[in-house]
Amino acid sequence: MGRPPCCDKTGVKKGPWTPEEDIMLVSFVQEHGPGNWRTVPTHTGSFLFLLDLYSQSEFRARLIVWLRRCSKSCRLRWTNYLRPGIKRGSFTDQEEKMIIQLQALLGNKWAAIASYLPERTDNDIKNYWNTHLKKKLKKLETSGLYSNDGHCLSTYNSTSRGQWERTLQADINTAKQALQNALSLDKSSPIPDYTITDIGCYPYIKQEAKMSTTTYASNAENIAKLLKQWTKSESTNNSEQSKASSSTQYSCNTNNNNAMTEYSSSFEPSNSDQFSQATTPEAAGKFHGESKREIDDEIQLSVMLESWLFDENDDLLI
DNA sequence: AACACGGGCAACCGCCAGAAG
DNA sequence: TCTTCTGGCGGTTGCCCGTGT
Numbered sequence: 001m002g003r004p005p006c007c008d009k010t011g012v013k014k015g016p017w018t019p020e021e022d023i024m025l026v027s028f029v030q031e032h033g034p035g036n037w038r039t040v041p042t043h044t045g046s047f048l049f050l051l052d053l054y055s056q057s058e059f060r061a062r063l064i065v066w067l068r069r070c071s072k073s074c075r076l077r078w079t080n081y082l083r084p085g086i087k088r089g090s091f092t093d094q095e096e097k098m099i100i101q102l103q104a105l106l107g108n109k110w111a112a113i114a115s116y117l118p119e120r121t122d123n124d125i126k127n128y129w130n131t132h133l134k135k136k137l138k139k140l141e142t143s144g145l146y147s148n149d150g151h152c153l154s155t156y157n158s159t160s161r162g163q164w165e166r167t168l169q170a171d172i173n174t175a176k177q178a179l180q181n182a183l184s185l186d187k188s189s190p191i192p193d194y195t196i197t198d199i200g201c202y203p204y205i206k207q208e209a210k211m212s213t214t215t216y217a218s219n220a221e222n223i224a225k226l227l228k229q230w231t232k233s234e235s236t237n238n239s240e241q242s243k244a245s246s247s248t249q250y251s252c253n254t255n256n257n258n259a260m261t262e263y264s265s266s267f268e269p270s271n272s273d274q275f276s277q278a279t280t281p282e283a284a285g286k287f288h289g290e291s292k293r294e295i296d297d298e299i300q301l302s303v304m305l306e307s308w309l310f311d312e313n314d315d316l317l318i
Numbered sequence: 319a320a321c322a323c324g325g326g327c328a329a330c331c332g333c334c335a336g337a338a339g
Numbered sequence: 340t341c342t343t344c345t346g347g348c349g350g351t352t353g354c355c356c357g358t359g360t
Binding site for chain 1: 325326327328329330
């Protein structure tokens with residue numbers, strides 16, 4: 001009776017997302033589009049996700065990683081962090097002003113406020129409000145420069161309420177226009193090609209990379225590029241390390257002179273160890289308190305698949 | 319140099335309305 | 340029609356890192 005659950009709730013991974021998981025999620029959304037969160041755990045097999053780019057990419061990279069996130073977590077990660085078009089970094093004065101005005105008008109309706117700031121997520125706005133603006137306004141309030149109904153007296157003292165509302169309406173119209181533009185782009189191309197500047201949200205892409213006009217292709221080609229570099233270092237590591245380990249390494253070859261440099265160097269080198277630890281099935285198991293047997297089974301399966309893939313694709317992975 | 323503290327932010331939690339079976 | 344689940348939302352937590360002592 002009723003809907004079947006989307007995924008096995010026991011053994012679902014929590015905590016910070018790893019780059020591997022992000023790659024998987026991005027590639028999934030690129031293939032299936034956002035909004036199918038219920039199918040994410042299905043398509044990723046709940047426990048094992050095999051990202052097969054063999055038929056899609058000239059680089060023919062294959063990757064095994066573990067995704068044990070519930071659909072809700074996937075949706076949240078996508079909407080708050082990975083979704084193209086998200087602007088990160090400090091808020092501009094204009095944005096700040098708009099948030100203050102809209103908060104005064106709408107209250108703590110962060111989603112509604114975020115709809116007028118298409119480049120910002122509700123979570124970001126909420127965080128910014130709680131950490132910055134609340135204090136700022138309190139200060140202003142105590143100094144008499146701000147009234148608690150959302151009017152910054154220093155700015156609006158001389159303007160009538162009608163003028164203030166017109167200003168706000170103009171701001172809202174501007175934001176609406178921006179939103180409509182964004183939506184019309186979505187309509188024309190369900191999975192648009194994003195330039196690297198459009199994915200400024202992507203946390204592993206350094207500032208200089210954002211300046212590039214390199215296309216962030218919709219067909220996972222760039223992820224394939226990234227994986228190519230990644231699997232290359234992985235296979236090198238495998239020859240040196242025990243084959244029983246299914247851990248993944250993030251090493252960056254910044255000597256490459258092509259676009260790949262931007263992607264590979266985008267990973268945080270300082271965290272590479274942390275990532276490799278966190279992404280081993282052992283580490284994941286510890287994290288979730290899984291039984292040793294389950295972990296061993298997963299390791300075995302992973303090792304089998306991994307050896308199969310690397311053996312088969314040695315000639316393809318350079 | 320070591321420790322304590324606080325700020326910032328990603329991610330989780332719990333609730334609700336609506337959808338799906 | 341009822342039950343169960345998803346997706347969306349706001350509130351809250353906890354970790355990481357920078358700064359002060």
